[in-house]
Amino acid sequence: MNNNSYSNSYKDAGVDVTAGYKAVELMKQYVARTVTKGVVDGIGGFGGLFELDITDIKKPVLVSGTDGVGTKIKIAFLLDKHDTVGIDCVAMCVNDIICCGAKPQFFLDYIACGKNYPEKIAKIVSGVAEGCVQAGCALIGGETAEHPGLMPDEDYDLAGFSVGVVDKDKIIKPDTQKAGDVMIAIKSSGVHSNGFSLVRKVFDVNEQSLAKTYDELGGKTLGEVLLTPTRIYVKAIMSLIDSVNVKSISHITGGGFYENIPRSLPKGLSAKISRKNVQVLPIFDLIAKTGNIPERDMFNTFNMGVGMTVVVDKADADKAVEVLKAAGEEAYILGELIEGDYGVVITE
Template sequence: MDYRDAGVDVEAGRAFVDQIRNLVHSTFRPEVIGGLGGFGGCFQLPGGFKEPVLVSGTDGVGTKLKIASAVNRHDTVGIDLVAMCVNDVLTSGAEPLFFLDYVATGKLEKEQLTQVVAGIASGCKLAGCALLGGETAEMPGFYQVGEYDLAGFCVGIVEKSQMLDGSQVQIGDVAIALPSSGVHSNGFSLVRKIINERNLSWSDRPELLNGQSLGETFLTPTRIYVKPVLAARKAGLEIHGMAHITGGGLPENLPRCLGKNQAIKINPDSWTIPPVFQWLAETGSVSPEAMYNTFNMGIGFVLLVPPNQVEQTINYFQSQDISAYAIAQVIAGNGELLELPY
């Protein structure tokens, strides 16, 4: 017997690395040292920092991957993987520098995983970071043939004096929301349960979703906020805090950017909830409380700004073709989110 008899094709793995080499190289920044294939990726810190702080983040895509497999479309989940990490790092004010991925599969399917890596490369370009390296693990017997899992790791950099840690947030600050592109990458166990229990198909096209199939709707990749938000700070906008609205929705994530003895009072009528969330609530008979504690409800990222910066901040993002709207205000409290509609 040999390794191939056990289900692991070493030669196919080498061929896969060769196939994705150009995708990886297309993301490189000037600070990357060397190429693909070493035991570690090397990256020289950019100059111009007096007290550079490295900020790291790691995440996965979750059971959204089940939908990608069901509809045999794999070019978007790599964007999700990058987005979940770089948006987290961004909340500290950090610029993502480089990204590494881990792909585990039952049997290496070159075309399938090349689509995945192409998505990861696209996400890195959208975030301005280098895909510095990664690992592909072929694990027969652990994953079914055709199945794979993804994890990612990102490192960013910020000047210590410019780092956001909650201490800059003041009572009276206003929360400016940037819209999500849809469900992003959280809550998919509930999404899949609704689809399964209602005997629906990913090819179904509900009227409420304007004729788009359920597969297309739920594979819409997570929006990456890095470049417009960093550009806003460089343009002189005063931002005291940021929140990435991921698992747990607004109730769990919005308070995470507050300082001590602060809370946030939300105005639930200040934005229009996208149709996909209305469809989920109606089709799955999901309560408002469960919806807000599971999904982003149309808000992917939030900035806390001083009251005198609200109009300027909204105008700036609108000038970049990004919707922005005031949804809440910081008040005295103990880290809670007040006045949600349930």
């Protein structure tokens, strides 16, 4: 900690630089968990240094992704639980990166807060670090910024970005897909980090509504289920890519099936999905019932229990499911590709 840096005048204006130093000291133990062989130096400098290992990569291509947690963060405020939203932040970035076959290498976070409470900031970073461990990437830096007068003292926002690498010749190219290829679903852990503006409206979210238990949710409270961290699929997807020819990957985020799946399809092909195949999680049934939300809107807003989809040749489908299950994921056949520019067709 820097004992020679302080400013009473700045503190009187709402920014306590010493609180920032304390937060950094508290978070170092969490950051240490994420160190990989590419990390050149610890946190604290002006830039995060990372030595890229391209030993087995002929034409390295860097792939970047950035995102935040969205209004799910309001649930963390109300529950006063701040050690999981960092997992969401990492997940939203690295799950995008792997869609083209890239392996995440490092991550940086940005926390904006009304007032720097070092212990709270350290809890947030502990979640970021856990997400990095799950993704196999290093947390090499970040920023915490106090914004007095712009945000309430207790509020914060969290965002971040990650960089991955893939061999140019191994980038997943959706144009290799054809009619008859099989789409596989990988189960989500819940709502993940999208659609929370609608969720909060449906349940009129406050401390009381979040404390309510539901039989449909196995007796869990609404808050517990909503705050469940986004699943990180990096290691399972990397294992799958090493085992079969993966033709495309979609991360099912905001916009649900109808927006995200077409992003991984070439012109002239669409995804045909049987509604009965979709293993919808109970939280989505509860959202639809409570908010009287049409099913079309549900599939166009939420992941509905499917965190990612992958497309493989029909001959590889069973093996792909086995590989994903061996990697700890719940996976199943969701549908197939058909000719036509319909995007996504969900049948009975």
